[in-house]
Amino acid sequence: MEENEQVSAMKQRRKTCKCRCLTVVSLLLGLLLLISIVVLILAFTVFKAKQPRTKLLSAALDGISPRISFPVINIQLNITLDLKFLVENPNHASFKHGPGKSSLSYRGKQFGEADIPPGNIPSTGSATFSSRLVLEVDEVVSNITALVGDVLDGNLVVDTRTRIPGRVTYLKLFKKHAVVTSECQFTIAVLALKIQSQKCKSKSKL
Structure with missing residues (x-):
């Protein structure tokens, strides 16, 4: 039992x-x-990666008014374009970006470039960046005929492109790469040396 x-x-x-x-x-x-x-x-x-956004805040023009002499064609023209744009980070995590670049092009060819230092944009925050681009006539010698024609016509069209690569990191574990790009086209009234019109578009890639 x-x-x-x-x-x-x-x-x-x-x-x-x-x-x-x-x-x-x-x-x-x-x-x-x-x-x-x-x-x-x-x-x-909350942790879904969202595309950072950028927009142009201001554009200022400075330089030397164009001068053309004949019969030997001699043109003097230096243009400095000061850009200020805003990058917004809508994510609930910081956007750490590396060195960026701004470039200036005339008729499809690049003639000026400026560096943008690396940095960090806090979660749901924003940062302002400045870029100073210079176009000198000596650099446009290959397009001198077109440049003279544009100056005589009174309008000069230039393009700018700004690119900032970076990544969004959540909880120091989840990382998502992102690239912010801004492209603008400026029509410059050369005699008055002022920006007559501007068109910009921005895009981001995750």
Whole structure:
């Protein structure tokens, strides 16, 4: 009888221990499932990477008014374009960007370039960047005929392109690379040496 009672008690303890283990495992699995669901929801809402945005705040023109002499064609023209633009970070994480570049082009050829230093834009914050681009007539010698024609016509069209690469990092674990680009076209009234019109478009790539 005593042996039977001992065996029965041992079986009961084993059954109780097994039930407890199953309960603990079930709780752990449920907790892992709940954490996975929460992480998934956060990944598609708060932690979903959003594209940084950029927009031109101002553009100022400085330089030397054009002078053309004949019969030997000699043209003097130096133009400095000062740009200021805003980069907005809509993410709930900082946007750390590396060195950026601004370039100035005339009739499809690049003639000026400026560096943008690396930095960090805080979550849901913004930063202002400045870029100073110079176009000198000596650099446009290959397009001198077109340049003279544009100056005599009174309008000079130049293009600028600004590119800032970086990445958005969540919880120091999830990283998403992003590139912010801004492209503008300026029509310059050369005699008055002022910006007559401007068209800009911005885009981001994740």
